[in-house]
Amino acid sequence: MLCRLNTSEAIRREGLQKGPGGGWCTYAISPGGAREGSHLKMVGRIALDPGAAVGGHPHEVDEEVYVVLSGVGVYLDGDTEYEVGPGDVTVTFRGERHGLRNTGTEPLVFLAFIAG
Known part of the structure; x- marks a missing residue:
């Protein structure tokens, strides 16, 4: 399977995991x-x-x-927050809690992979 995210249609989503604001999502494998x-x-x-x-x-x-x-933000890992930027990779294992907030003035762009 090959997916070209640069030419795929972006979908506007608000309230990602009940967070404030929203963003543009482009999927190789959409939720569900x-x-x-x-x-x-x-x-x-x-x-x-x-x-x-x-x-x-x-x-x-x-x-x-x-x-x-690209961009900058704060990653929530359980109860601990970390500043993140380009090149950072976060891993949330089964049974853990996480979140991500854009603290910059530009979009915070990241790849997301869910497996189970």
């Missing part, structure tokens, strides 16, 4: 669009607006990885 039997549940690129956030949420039955491509 995975192949039967696959461990991959979602693969996409998200451009989070300045001031917007993916609200803190738990991963009870799956895991998620973020790869920050």
